[in-house]
Amino acid sequence: MVMLKSMEENYPLIDSNFLEFCGSRGIFTVEDFLIYDLNSLISFTEKKPNTERLKQGIEQVLSIVDSLHRPWLNGVELHKDAQKSKQTFLAYEGIDPFLHGVLREGFVTELVGPSSSGKTQVCLQAAATVAKEYASGVVFLDSGNSFSAPRIAHLVNQASFSTSKQANNEALHIVMKNIWCYPVFDIFSLFNVLHQLESKLKSEMCSVRLLIVDSFSSLIIPLLGGGGPYGHAQMISAGNLLKKIAHEYSICVLVTNHMVAGEGGSAKPALGESWKSVPHVRFLLSRDRETNTCTISVVRHPSMAAGNQAKFKICDS
Known part of the structure; x- marks a missing residue:
């Protein structure tokens, strides 16, 4: 400190x-x-x-x-960091072959999209997958009452190949046991939970592989209305703290950001230009409500070309 x-x-x-x-x-x-x-x-x-x-x-x-910005790193240091055994994780079965793993250890991944585009569904799928397939801890920071245990149960049951009701219940128990959900309704509670999490990780009191903030933008937008430096400083500080936790503890961090009207009525990410350099990876989500088909596009990715797209369907329970 x-x-x-x-x-x-x-x-x-x-x-x-x-x-x-x-x-x-x-x-x-x-x-x-x-x-x-x-x-x-x-x-x-x-x-x-x-x-x-x-x-x-x-x-x-x-x-x-x-x-304040992260100190410059030379090529040797960057190469060493890239060579670390950082894994990628499945976030949604239908898009994983395209994305080669939406979530990467040590990275902050951002999902941007308008309301009802599938952001929360992908977050819930990511939480269920990491908790079940990797038997790892997931921290879900919920800013809008978006976490749904029934939807998690539905996703787990969908992915289960067992015909045994007992086996399915056991799988669901493992998933629910590995997910910790915390309501965060302002930036102060976000910082409080993140500092508590960092303290527990440092003292090895818990094991976490995935940290989700849904929605990060809804916590920040109320601070940006005044036009002063306060909200911007809070946003950058929170973003840097997420990057620090991701990097130092090899955690996958997933945040969501909604869309707002820009010039000429076109939609743009809510957190603006100064935020877009904070996440390591950015994906844009959209959804056709008639066919229930989502389109995910690469905006920024360390190993994929911007503009690449994939389509997948989600099933709301």
């Missing part, structure tokens, strides 16, 4: 008065700062005699966070 005090020498606005003010609110690190409700923090500055300087200090910390 980066201590705010470590910035004091290089940034004059982050002085002893600013550090004392933050400390009085329990804020000592950059992480503390980002998960704190900054609207409340700004309102607290109004009660201080040096209000404007404290506000400038808050803006400076946000600017510092916004400017």
Whole structure:
């Protein structure tokens, strides 16, 4: 964790008065700062005699966070990282031969698509597959009450080749036991769960192979409306934390992002230009409601050409 005090020498606005003010609110690190409700923090500055300087200090910390990027890596380091035994996982049976594994260990994969395009269905299928086929832990962060145990059960039963009801029940029990679902309805609860997960992974208290955030964009969009640096800094910080967890613990991370109206009425990903460089992999989903056929297109992938497409059908239970 980066201590705010470590910035004091290089940034004059982050002085002893600013550090004392933050400390009085329990804020000592950059992480503390980002998960704190900054609207409340700004309102607290109004009660201080040096209000404007404290506000400038808050803006400076946000600017510092916004400017942070992952350090450059040379070719040798990148090659070593690529050579690590990072596996790919099946996300949906109908598209896996095309995608060679939607999910890759150490990568953040983004599914972008309009409402009802199949994003949540792919997330549920991914959770069921990893929990069953790999007997591995799945963390499902649910921001819109999208997680459905009956739909998971339906997917597991569909994939089962056993005619024994007992065997099917045992398979379903394994899947449900390996999936942990957490409701997250704002960015603060997201950071809280991610930090708790990181702590457990570091101390080897749990084993997780897949982390899903459905929907990541719905947590961020409310913060971007003001036009200030606060929402953007929170978005980039959350994205970098997801990448850090994916990389350091060889976890597959899957996030969903919805579409909004752009110029001329055309649809575009909700999180904008600054976000699109964060995920390692991006797929675009669309769905024909009449035939219930989904189309998945490659927007960015380390080993596939952009524009490649595949079609598959989903079955809602």
